Amino acid sequence: MCGITGLFDTRGARNFERATLQRMNEAQHHRGPDGGDLHLEPGVGLGHRRLSIIDLATGQQPLFNEDGSVVIVFNGEIYNYQELVPELQALGHVFRTHSDTEVIVHAWESWGSACVQRLRGMFAFALWDRNQQTFFMARDRLGVKPMHYALLDDGTLVFGSELKTLLAHGGLRRDIDPLAVEEYFALGYVAEPRCIFRQARKLPAGHMLLLRRGQPLAEPQQYWDLRFTLDRKIGLQDACAELDARVHESVRLRMIADVPLGAFLSGGVDSSAVVSHMAELSQGPVNTCSMAFADPAFNEAEFARMVADRYRTNHFVDMVDSDDFGLVDTLAAMYDEPYADSSAVPTYRVCQLARTHVKVALSGDGGDEAFGGYRRYRMHMMEERMRSALPLALRRPLFGTLGRLYPKADWAPQVLRAKTTFEGMSRTAAQAYFHSMARLRQPLRDRLFTGALKRELGGYSALEVFERHARRAGTDDPLALVQYIDLKTWLIDDINAKVDRASMEHGLEVREPLMDHELVEWAATLPSSLKVSAGEGKHVFKKALEPRLPHDVLYRPKMGFSVPLARWFRGPLRQRLRESLLGGAMADTGWFDVRLMGRLVDQHESGAHDHSTALWTLLMFDAFLRNVVGEGSSPAAPAPAQALAEA
Structure with a gap:
């Protein structure tokens, strides 16, 4: 786990200043406090800050192939790298290290850009192939690790793990993109590929960018997408058995490390599931870290303790004061873009706690998206059943009018709060889900934004983000559609961004077993009835966990990681x-x-x-x-x- 940055001259082979690259690299020193180095040659500069996890002695970067013609900087972990080594050796490659980074270099030499298809893990990397005069960047399938880039006015491509490395270059204009402002106030984050600054972009998850010297900047190419086929013929019992085996394998792969390792344990289903598998795989007690909140309305500590006691973990708990609001400016500087998920506060604290005991922590992130765990999924499915009873051409004028006329009555009993229901009935599935996810809904944004900003927006709405993904989802199944949208938006730009920045701020690597792409692909083949059944989310996941976890942990109401x-x-x-x-x-x-x-x-x-x-x-x-x-x-x-x- 590291921080990467660099420069590429798209027009020629200018010599970059070492001081500029050094400044960019040091801007993300926190991502790699264990060491750093640079590589410069005409038209190329690569920087790396290292957080040593695997191959502590010889895994330094930038890393080269045998003859020095290919050089890479890499952030992440390739969990199947040990399986790829003998295959690459059989193709004639000689390994000088025991690091997963070198596997990528030789995979590029053998398979070109198709190498990304062979990698299982979380990654963002950039490499330069001098013989082919080719610069190549790629990002993992589910966007666990970040990659930002920008084409500057002089033809220089700058890139980095965090936006602050681009800003440190000095040539990136800080003009704010109003379209990004609309996305932020609608969603709480700026959705990829957009950045808050007009000149910068995020490389989308599951995409790669291949550039040849002297040629115009190409568009990123998608190498992976998720398809919800929902066509697996399998019963609940068999699905539970296979799910348990797949999670076990995913956890096992993520326990490979040469440094102390542990887990976040919130007391929720997902993190508890991960800890249960870790305990089976570990020779000694697992290190677990939890946050306790002074406000009982937000405190899950007793459930975390139940799991810790059951698996006899070394359990560390830190109390977060109910008034732990002093991180506002810290978070703003840490995320580089406006970011509105308030759970960033406890996430920052649990990473801070974990780093005092371990250098790698496993989390339960991704379980809700893969297995249908959010309450909003069940609400959406219920609304979709109602919407399917009438065609949109009839619903839109009828319920749209009722929604406008019916008074807003938040104070009234639930049965009388029909305004939202009427409004929802007048929308498409994507529109309705966007409405339910919006932080500031359209009427409030219309009132908040001045005429000056509205003119800049030119009619753009963040709804287009959801509609774009809905068109590409390849399914009209109500649950699968919103899972797909979440996997392309919420999971990447909210959850993964939050955990990456908070963990790397403290020099902590976080691994997500429930985001293993093979596990997620398998889950997408399961019928939605196995995920949401009788009003219960994550049905098959919870059933598979019944032998492992207490009933009160599995079937209590979801609390979330919230602040008052x-x-x-x-x-x-x-x-x-x-x-x-x-x-x-x-x-x-x-x-x-x-x-x-x-x-x-x-x-x-x-x-x-x-x-x-x-x-x-x-x-x-x-x-x-x-x-x-x-x-x-x-x-x-x-x-x-x-x-x-x-x-």
Whole structure:
């Protein structure tokens, strides 16, 4: 696990300054505190910061092939590298190290860009092949590891694990893309391939980028996608047995390390499942780390303790104060882009705790997306059954009108809150799911954004992100469709980004067994009835775990990794909120209605409404402006709205 960065001259073979590359590399020192090195040759510069996990003695990067004509910088872990070594040796390759990095170099020599198809793991890498005058970048299938890049005005391609390495170059313009602002306020993150800065991009998950010296910048090419076939003929009992075996194998592969290893244990189903398999595979007690919250409404510590006691783990618990809100500026600088998931606070803390005991931690991330665990999936399926009873041409005018006329009644009993139901009935599946996922829904964004920002947007809506993925999903199954959308958006841009930045900030490697692409592909063949059954999400997963975990862990209501935002904004963050939203950076953009933000703050403080989600989203955007954009920068007009809508 590491940080990578570099430069490539797309027009020729200029000599890059070592000081520039060194500055870019040191900007992500936290990702690799164990060492770092650079490689420079005409037209190419590669930088690497190392977090030593495997082959501590000889795995330094940049790493070369036998004759030095191919050089790579790599971030991640290839879990099947030991299986590939003898195959590559049979093709004539000579290995000088015991690292998974060298496997990629020789795989490139033998198979070219098709090498990515052979790699099982999490990865982002860039390599230069001098003989072929080819620069190649790739990112893993589910976007566990990040990759940012930008083509500068002078033809230099800059890239790095984090956006801050591109900013450290000095040639990247800090013009904010208004389309990214729309995506952020709708989703809580900027969806790939877009970045908050117009000139930068994220290499999408499951994509590669191949450039030849002197040729125009090519578009990224997709090498992997997930297909929900739902066609496996299998009963529940057999599915449980195969699922258990597949998870066991995935966990085993991720326990290969030359440094202390442990696991996050939240007390939820997914992390508990991972720990149960680790305990079977480990010769000694597993190290587990949990966060306890002073507020009992957010505390899952007792369930984590149940699992820790059952498997006799070395269990470490840290108490997060209910008022642990001092990370606002830290998080803004850490993520480089506006990022609004408040669970970043406890995630930061659990990574901080884990690093004091281990250098590698396994997590349970990805289980909900793969096996249908979110409550919102069940709600969407219920709404889809209602929508399927009438054609869209009839539903849209009928229920659209009812939705506009029916009063909003959050105070009323659930049975009387029909406005949202009517609105949902008037939408397509993708529109309805986008509405349910939106942090600030369209009516509020319409009121928040000034005319100046709306003109910049040119009619663009973040809904296009969901609709683009829905068109490519290849399924109209209600559950599979929203799983696919989540796997392309929420999982990559929210969950994986959150865990990557928080863990690497502390020099901790996190591995996700439930995101193994072979496991996810297998899960996509299972009928949706095995995932959601009788109103229970993750049905087959929980059934497979019944011999392993207590009933109270498997079948209790899902709590999530939350913080008490509503109370913070009525108490200790009250003054900070007013200062941030009603003056300074937010107001200076001219993009946001300051009077509306004032009303949101007043209504929340009085208790009339809970605007905590919207207020946190606004607060984190202000923190981004102050900590990342900085003084003297201002928004600039975007490219045409259609430019990335079809990407």
